Amino acid sequence: MVFRLIRVLPYVTYDGWAWLDGYQLNEKGDAVERREIFVQPARLRKLAEAKPSPAPLAPRLAPRKAPAQASPRRLRATSV
Numbered sequence: 001m002v003f004r005l006i007r008v009l010p011y012v013t014y015d016g017w018a019w020l021d022g023y024q025l026n027e028k029g030d031a032v033e034r035r036e037i038f039v040q041p042a043r044l045r046k047l048a049e050a051k052p053s054p055a056p057l058a059p060r061l062a063p064r065k066a067p068a069q070a071s072p073r074r075l076r077a078t079s080v
Contacts, residue, residue, distance in 0.1 A: 002025040002029075002047070003022050003023070003024060003025065003035070003037065004022050004025055004031060005020055005021075005022040006022045007020075007021050007022075008020055009021050013038070016041075016042065017038060017041075018038075018041050019038055020036065020039060021034075022035065
């Protein structure tokens with residue numbers, strides 16, 4: 001199982017054991033399920049760190065022009 005570690009949980013355990021919180025990864029490296037696992041850290045293997053793939057750039061759109069604001073009308077007070 002390939003596991004992406006989030007944190008080591010602070011639970012009291014047997015000597016040489018630990019609870020880990022993280023995600024199980026599929027073949028593509030996508031997180032498929034969040035898990036808490038009970039392991040012997042000395043027996044774990046760390047995989048080479050994957051280089052993050054560059055995110056595809058979204059096409060840039062021209063900025064929208066703000067709608068023209070009408071000037072405020074001045075009201076004339078009329079006498080009654």
